[in-house]
Amino acid sequence: MVNVTALRDGFGILKSRLRQFYNRFPYNASIKSIQVFMEAFMLFYNFIRVKWLS
Numbered sequence: 001m002v003n004v005t006a007l008r009d010g011f012g013i014l015k016s017r018l019r020q021f022y023n024r025f026p027y028n029a030s031i032k033s034i035q036v037f038m039e040a041f042m043l044f045y046n047f048i049r050v051k052w053l054s
Contacts, residue, residue: 010045017041 013045014041
């Protein structure tokens with residue numbers, strides 16, 4: 001079963017981070033550059049979270 005609270009928290013953090021960086025993203029950014037940013041952010045976030053929980 002999926003922990004809905006953890007899922008909401010994760011997307012809430014992502015949403016707030018994207019809001020902070022909204023003005024820095026070029027309006028003509030490619031889908032690939034956005035995908036790379038999302039993957040890098042999630043890897044970094046998961047690494048920090050796992051390290052913090054350990």
